Amino acid sequence: MAVLLPDPFEALFRLQQGLDAFRTSDWLQSGPSGAGSYPPLNVFRKDDDFVVIAEVPGINKSALEIEVKGSTLRIAGTKSVNYSEDASLHRRERLAGRFDRAVTLPVVIDADNVRAESRDGILVVLLPRAERDKPKSVRVE
Amino acid sequence: MADQQELTVRDKKELVTKEEKTVPARYYVPNTDIYETPDALTLVMEIPGVEKKDISVELENDRLRVEARIDFSKYEGIEPVYTEYNVGHYARAFTLSNKIDKENISAQVEDGVLTLTLSKVKEAQPRRITIS
Numbered sequence: 001m002a003v004l005l006p007d008p009f010e011a012l013f014r015l016q017q018g019l020d021a022f023r024t025s026d027w028l029q030s031g032p033s034g035a036g037s038y039p040p041l042n043v044f045r046k047d048d049d050f051v052v053i054a055e056v057p058g059i060n061k062s063a064l065e066i067e068v069k070g071s072t073l074r075i076a077g078t079k080s081v082n083y084s085e086d087a088s089l090h091r092r093e094r095l096a097g098r099f100d101r102a103v104t105l106p107v108v109i110d111a112d113n114v115r116a117e118s119r120d121g122i123l124v125v126l127l128p129r130a131e132r133d134k135p136k137s138v139r140v141e
Numbered sequence: 142m143a144d145q146q147e148l149t150v151r152d153k154k155e156l157v158t159k160e161e162k163t164v165p166a167r168y169y170v171p172n173t174d175i176y177e178t179p180d181a182l183t184l185v186m187e188i189p190g191v192e193k194k195d196i197s198v199e200l201e202n203d204r205l206r207v208e209a210r211i212d213f214s215k216y217e218g219i220e221p222v223y224t225e226y227n228v229g230h231y232a233r234a235f236t237l238s239n240k241i242d243k244e245n246i247s248a249q250v251e252d253g254v255l256t257l258t259l260s261k262v263k264e265a266q267p268r269r270i271t272i273s
Contacts, residue, residue, distance in 0.1 A: 011213060011214075011217070012211075012213040012228075015213055015216050016166070016229065018220075018224075019224040019226075019227050019228065037150065038148035039148075039150070040150050040225035041223075041225055042221060042223070042224045042226060043222050043224070044220060044222060045219065045220045045221075045222045046218065046220075050222075051219055055190065055226065055253070056252075057187035057188065057189040057252065057253035057254050058187060058253065058254040059252060081174065083176050084178055086178055086179060087176040087178050087183075088176060088178075089174070089175070089176045090176060090177060090182075091173060091174060092174050093173050094172050094185065094187055095148055095151070095172075096148070097147055098148065099147065099148040120189065120192055120253045121187070121188070121189030121190060121191075121252050121253015121254065122190045122253065
């Protein structure tokens, strides 16, 4: 760690501050399962579209189930933690089990163009806003 | 069965160290399982969002230190609107006993889970003593 590059670390720090600032907001509360359900989600905005990111370490792609309808996104799946038969546990911090979470976003989602990607234990769901839901600009005469 | 229970959310635990960090980023303690089999000790660590190239596992004397860094450039161009967890690097250190064969440590990463297999030295493995 000889060279300190101020810019990239500052970018991360800004992100963390941004994340902290929203921590207490009740943006998703109206959904069927709001805050406090697994997996914890971060929602980002990218122009008109939304990006939902969740940490799902140890969950294989095949164990994830993602559904979109209207403006609701459902993330369900199973997380399993396996050990060999003859193992004795010294420390157990990882949790296993089923999860099923649905969140409602404040926009209508174009369900046909939703993309989901799971890599390195991070699930990224790209939710484009439906064309018919986008605001129309009105020209003042 | 363990598979039947509902998963709950636990807040990430921030790393508290006596040493000062030179970067203004947060470090979290990765959730870790440790289990022992007759021939090895296995550490299973959750480090979601870390690529293989950003993981460092160092062994110095008896201290095994794992550091995993998040590539935050993936978050560029998107603006947080709602959050439930914070993003940061991961770090955790373990002190190994002399029963571990320090030349024989292997690591794999899959789906954000790092598995370290620490083989035991021959003398520490269970063996049957024959009665003459």
